[in-house]
Amino acid sequence: MSSTTAPALAAGTGPDGLSLKASLARAERRSRLVSLALVTPLLLFIVASFCIPLGFMLYRAIDNPEVAETLPATVAAMKGWTQGGVPEEPVFAALAADLIAAQKARTTGLVGKRVNYEIPGARSKFLKVGRELERAPAGGPWKPIFEKSDPQWTDPVFWSALKRIGQPMTAFYLLSAVDLRLDQTGALTRQVPDQAIFLDVLFRTLWISLLVTVSTLVLGYPIAHLLASLPPRHANLLMLLVLLPFTTSILVRTTAWVVLLQTNGVLNDVMVWLGLLDERIQLIYNRFGTVLAMTHIQLPFTVLPIYSVMKGISPAHMRAARSLGAGPVYAFTRVYMPQTLPGVGAGCLLTFILSLGYYITPALVGGPLDQMISYFVALYTNRELNWGQASALGAVLLAVTMVFYAIFNRLVGIDKVKLG
Amino acid sequence: MSKTTIRTAALALAALTLGAGSAFAQDLTITSWGGAYQKSQDEAYFKPYTAKTKIKITQEEYNGEISKIRAMVESGKTTWDAIDVDAATAQQGCDEGILLQIDYSKFGGKDKFVKGSTFECAVPTIIYSTIYAYDADKIKDGPKTIGDLFDTKKWPGKRALQKTPFGNLEFALMADGVPVDKVYEVLKTKEGVDRAFKKLDTIKKDVVWWEAGAQPPQLLASGEVVMATAWNGRIFGANKTDKRNFKIVWDGQLQDWDLWAIPKGVKSLDATYAFLQFASSPEQQAEQTKYISYGPALAAATPHIAPDILKDLPTAPENAKTALANDPVFWGDNGEELRKRFNTWLAQ
Numbered sequence: 001m002s003s004t005t006a007p008a009l010a011a012g013t014g015p016d017g018l019s020l021k022a023s024l025a026r027a028e029r030r031s032r033l034v035s036l037a038l039v040t041p042l043l044l045f046i047v048a049s050f051c052i053p054l055g056f057m058l059y060r061a062i063d064n065p066e067v068a069e070t071l072p073a074t075v076a077a078m079k080g081w082t083q084g085g086v087p088e089e090p091v092f093a094a095l096a097a098d099l100i101a102a103q104k105a106r107t108t109g110l111v112g113k114r115v116n117y118e119i120p121g122a123r124s125k126f127l128k129v130g131r132e133l134e135r136a137p138a139g140g141p142w143k144p145i146f147e148k149s150d151p152q153w154t155d156p157v158f159w160s161a162l163k164r165i166g167q168p169m170t171a172f173y174l175l176s177a178v179d180l181r182l183d184q185t186g187a188l189t190r191q192v193p194d195q196a197i198f199l200d201v202l203f204r205t206l207w208i209s210l211l212v213t214v215s216t217l218v219l220g221y222p223i224a225h226l227l228a229s230l231p232p233r234h235a236n237l238l239m240l241l242v243l244l245p246f247t248t249s250i251l252v253r254t255t256a257w258v259v260l261l262q263t264n265g266v267l268n269d270v271m272v273w274l275g276l277l278d279e280r281i282q283l284i285y286n287r288f289g290t291v292l293a294m295t296h297i298q299l300p301f302t303v304l305p306i307y308s309v310m311k312g313i314s315p316a317h318m319r320a321a322r323s324l325g326a327g328p329v330y331a332f333t334r335v336y337m338p339q340t341l342p343g344v345g346a347g348c349l350l351t352f353i354l355s356l357g358y359y360i361t362p363a364l365v366g367g368p369l370d371q372m373i374s375y376f377v378a379l380y381t382n383r384e385l386n387w388g389q390a391s392a393l394g395a396v397l398l399a400v401t402m403v404f405y406a407i408f409n410r411l412v413g414i415d416k417v418k419l420g
Numbered sequence: 421m422s423k424t425t426i427r428t429a430a431l432a433l434a435a436l437t438l439g440a441g442s443a444f445a446q447d448l449t450i451t452s453w454g455g456a457y458q459k460s461q462d463e464a465y466f467k468p469y470t471a472k473t474k475i476k477i478t479q480e481e482y483n484g485e486i487s488k489i490r491a492m493v494e495s496g497k498t499t500w501d502a503i504d505v506d507a508a509t510a511q512q513g514c515d516e517g518i519l520l521q522i523d524y525s526k527f528g529g530k531d532k533f534v535k536g537s538t539f540e541c542a543v544p545t546i547i548y549s550t551i552y553a554y555d556a557d558k559i560k561d562g563p564k565t566i567g568d569l570f571d572t573k574k575w576p577g578k579r580a581l582q583k584t585p586f587g588n589l590e591f592a593l594m595a596d597g598v599p600v601d602k603v604y605e606v607l608k609t610k611e612g613v614d615r616a617f618k619k620l621d622t623i624k625k626d627v628v629w630w631e632a633g634a635q636p637p638q639l640l641a642s643g644e645v646v647m648a649t650a651w652n653g654r655i656f657g658a659n660k661t662d663k664r665n666f667k668i669v670w671d672g673q674l675q676d677w678d679l680w681a682i683p684k685g686v687k688s689l690d691a692t693y694a695f696l697q698f699a700s701s702p703e704q705q706a707e708q709t710k711y712i713s714y715g716p717a718l719a720a721a722t723p724h725i726a727p728d729i730l731k732d733l734p735t736a737p738e739n740a741k742t743a744l745a746n747d748p749v750f751w752g753d754n755g756e757e758l759r760k761r762f763n764t765w766l767a768q
Contacts, residue, residue, distance in 0.1 A: 109515020120757045124749055127515065195757070197764040204767075264643045285628055368583065368629055368766035376763075382485040384756050385512065 054398075060391035061177075064170035066114035067162070070107045071098040075166040083160045089143050092153075096133050096142040103130045117386070118161055118172065125150045157184045173392035178202075198376070202396065205372040208287070208362070209355035212294045213348050216302035219295065220347065221340075224303050228310035242300050250297055254361045257293045258284060261365070290366040294358060301354060302347035309343030345412040353401055373397050446691040447476045452504040454481035455633075456657050460711035461504070465699045468707075472698075475691070486512060489683055493518040498685035501692045505542055505681045507748040508755065513681060514541035515752070520682045526693050527700050533717050534735070536745055542679035543696060544717035546708070549673040549734035549743065550587045552579075552649045555640050556667040566672030566742075569647055570595040570623050577646035580639045583629035585762035586751060587649065587674050590744055592619035594672045604747045613758070617765055629766075640666055652734055656713035670739040676746040677717060709733060 018026070068075055077094035081087045102108045112126035129149040136145050146153035164186065165172075175181055175188070179196040183189045190196065223242065227235050245253060260266045261284035271277045283289055313336065321331035359374035373393055380390035408414070450466065452458040458481065466477045480500065482488055486509045492498055505513065513519035519541035524530045530538040537544040552569050554562050563575055569591060581588055593603050593612065596619045606612035628645055630636055636650035637658035652673070658664045680696050682689070698704060705716035706724030715735030716722065722730070730736050734743065751758075 106514075106517030109512070109517065112515065113512075116753065117756065121753050123515075124753045194761045194764055197760065197767055200767050262642055262644050363631065368763075371763075371767075379759075382483075382487050384759070385486055385490065385516075386756065387487075 057391045058395050058398075060387055061173050061395045062169050062171065063388065064114075064165070064168055064172070066110050067166045068168045070102050070105075070111045071095065071166065074098050074162075078159075078163050078166065081159075081163070083156075083163065085156050085159075086154050087159060089141060092143040092146055093140055096136075096140065096145070099126070099130045100133050103134050115162065115165055117389075118165060119152075119158060122152065122158075125152050129153070160184065160186070170388075173388040174395065176389065177392040177396045198373075198393065198396075201371070201373055201376060202400065204369070205356055205397075206400070208290060208294070208358075208370065208372060209352050211287075211291045212298055212355045213302070213352045215291060215295045216298050216351050217344065217348055220299055220303040221306060221344070224306040224310055224343075227303075227307050228313075229315075242303055245297065246300060251360060253297060254293055254364045257289065257296070257365055261289055261292075284365050285367045287366070287370055290362050290370040293361050293365045294355060297361065298351045298355060302351045305346040305350065306340060306343040309340050309346075313339050341412070345408070349405070349408050352404065356397060356401055446688060447478065448501045448691060448695055449478045449480060449499055450502045450504075450695075451480040451482055451500045453484065456712055457653065457714075458504075460708050460714075463711050464704050464708035465695075468704065469695060469698050473694075475695075477695075484509060486518075489513060490516070490518050493684045496685060498683050498687070500683055501686050501688070502696060503681050503683060504545065505679055507539070507677050507679070507746055508751055510539045510542035510679050510681055511748040511752045513683075514539065518684055520684055520686065520689075522682070523693070526697060532700075532719065534715075534719055537677045537679075537717050539679055539748075542681040543700060544677045544679045545699065545705070546678045546714040547675055547717055547735050548678065548714045549652050549675045550582070550649055551652050551655070551668050551670060551673045551734070552591075552647050553636070553640065553655045553666045553668045554647045555643075556665045558643065559646065562667055563647065563669055564671065565595075565669070566591055567595045568669070569649075570619060572623055572626055575646060578626050578628050578644065579623060580628045580630050580636050580645040580648035580650075582649055583631050583766075585758045586746075586755075588620060588762075589613070589616040589758070590674055591649070591672060592616040594744070595619060600672070600742055600744050603744055604750050607750065607754075613761070617761075620765075637662075637664070637666065640664075652732075653712050653714050656732055670734070671742050673734055673739065673743045674746060675734055675740075675743050678714075679717075 071094075073094035074091065077091045078087065081091060099108060102111060108126055108130040109123070112123035115126065116123040129146060132145060132149055133142075136142075152158050161184070164182070172182070176191065177198050179191040179199045180188060181191050223238075227238055227242070230238065258265075262268075263280050263282065263284075265283075267283060268277070268280045272280060283292075317335050317339070318331055321335040322328070326334070356372075357374055358372055359378060362370045362372050363375060373396070377390050377393050377397075380386045380393065405414075452461055458479065462479065466479065469475065470477055482503075484506055486505075489500075489503060489509075490513075492500065505519075510519070514521075521541055522539070522543050524538065524543070527533075527543060533544050534547060537547065552563075552566075556562060559575075563569065563571075568575055569579060589607060590603050593606055593616050594600065596615060598606050607616065628639060630639065630648070633651055633654050636648035637654055639645045640648050641658070641662070641664060652668060655666050655668055659666055680699065682692055682696075686692055700718060702716075702718055702720040702724055705718045705721035708714070709716065709721075709725050709729050713729075713732040713734075715733040716725070722735070725733070731738065734740065
């Protein structure tokens with residue numbers, strides 16, 4: 001330290017004449033800016049590729065544009081109409097004008113499909129009346145054309161429903177995702193039994209994820225312990241075996257299980273040959289096969305965090321406990337195990353949350369009772385083209401995941417989690 | 421990226437730099453279902469067409485996801501010129517305005533095609549059917565009627581059925597004694613649907629559900645099931661390439677169509693129509709049956725087919741005696757509700 005700066009320091013100022021506090025703040029601000037600049041690309045990437053699509057998905061679950069956009073005049077004309085009866089000519093005229101325009105724009109099917117969700121069979125009636133309106137003489141009267149086309153158009157219940165479906169936002173998809181619906185009077189009721197499936201699927205998804213988490217923990221904990229205590233040469237070989245599945249695609253691994261588990265498969269063959277079985281047993285297309293294949297895939301995700309925590313625990317702790325008189329079981333449960341909990345928490349949370357989103361494995365090795373929420377999200381996205389329902393199911397899955405994360409955070413504390 | 425795509429890309433780049441894009445405007449991108457089916461289209465349509473006209477055809481594959489077509493049309497970047505679609509997609513895509521209306525005058529009118537197979541927005545190309553089959557090496561005197569599929573007393577063992585109400589509800593009603601021409605009439609009533617599910621209840625615990633077309637032959641071959649519903653071409657394919665001895669039961673077969681559709685925003689409508697006209701000629705449609713056992717949608721193609729090929733087609737008179745044709749309007753109206761009810765039923 002040179003002699004010139006010493007008095008300045010003593011006076012509480014730096015060489016540049018600023019106070020130490022200000023100079024420190026400036027240095028910190030600079031490093032904060034640097035770290036922000038380093039993080040920005042990732043942040044932008046996450047916002048663009050994750051947050052925005054997620055927002056769109058959540059919005060799709062309540063968005064209800066089909067009727068409001070395609071039949072604007074009808075929706076406006078129905079404002080003055082009170083529910084309980086069948087509207088008069090002006091509403092029919094508005095609907096006729098809207099439908100004729102929709103026929104030209106080929107959007108009648110969209111409206112029909114949306115109404116069909118709530119009133120099955122309505123789709124073809126829209127298409128039919130649309131074609132009839134195109135051919136009808138201009139100027140009306142329109143109501144008789146509708147009346148002649150189908151009894152649906154003189155049904156007060158249909159009109160109340162149409163008015164509700166005309167709103168720009170809807171709770172329909174979200175309600176349906178938890179097996180609820182609005183009945184004809186607009187009151188909240190349970191879904192009819194032969195259409196109520198999503199709550200079952202949700203509980204099934206949670207239950208399968210829990211089973212997989214528990215079985216990966218039971219299998220993985222001893223492996224992690226062995227890995228952490230073996231000499232490096234052996235540990236590396238074992239580690240390779242744990243990591244090997246990572247290099248094979250999930251599809252290939254799942255298909256391999258089909259070969260092993262089917263009734264005339266390798267496993268059944270061996271057991272019959274050994275005389276362990278008299279009759280071949282069903283190992284696949286059921287819950288057992290699903291949990292087994294998923295456990296196999298998820299095992300490394302549980303093992304690695306536990307292993308990395310165990311690696312950091314000094315063997316001296318156990319030796320100290322034993323030398324102070326603790327038995328092996330007591331020393332393990334009171335000294336060693338509590339220290340591994342952050343790893344166990346991280347591994348289990350990771351596996352549980354990843355399991356919630358499984359799709360291909362249950363589809364291939366599970367039975368109809370093992371399909372999880374993702375299966376239905378894919379079904380509604382690809383097959384039904386009902387993106388509102390798919391989004392609502394996605395939103396429910398997201399909400400459930402958040403709830404479990406929050407519970408986990410309250411019980412274990414996310415700050416205690418160590419991933420490596 | 422396949423070799424042809426690279427070549428097309430390189431050519432397109434060259435054309436752009438030379439300012440001569442028009443020379444390549446006719447190149448087509450055609451999307452189908454992949455596998456043996458697309459291979460048969462390649463042999464019967466794509467290769468001969470390129471040989472004849474020098475127009476390059478880029479092939480793409482999809483799994484019938486109408487969502488892909490919708491996403492492409494909605495984003496305004498239609499890269500596919502012609503798409504092989506199933507009847508449900510043809511109907512839905514038309515209703516929702518993502519497929520163009522077909523000008524049948526370019527094909528000599530609707531009457532040229534098998535009755536009931538023409539769609540407003542898609543022109544039929546083949547007739548396939550959902551049948552059930554068994555392994556004749558394992559069962560000597562096999563099942564004969566659609567009722568046998570549901571008869572677990574006479575034919576014990578597991579059955580593989582497709583995991584969709586489509587087909588299964590129709591089979592159940594036919595097995596329950598509903599005449600072929602009354603099936604959809606009965607299904608339109610709540611009691612009819614209940615009746616179909618009740619019949620399915622009787623074999624529910626004996627069913628392995630399949631989702632991909634490759635599964636039924638595999639399930640039959642491994643002995644996992646004694647009977648399996650399947651698309652007839654897959655069973656034919658397994659017999660031909662894997663030397664299996666699977667027998668098809670044609671009784672109560674459910675016929676359906678595959679069709680060519682043109683998505684909205686297509687690059688060159690004329691070039692696409694020119695190809696579709698070629699693909700809808702009797703000679704080429706007859707040619708396709710050499711590679712896969714699906715019937716031609718064009719009535720005039722049948723005389724061009726050799727008898728030993730004809731006997732394996734769903735449209736052969738001998739096989740089609742008790743055939744039921746899919747009713748796309750019924751499935752358009754009730755599909756979503758029935759699929760949900762079916763999944764709920766499965767979960768019980």
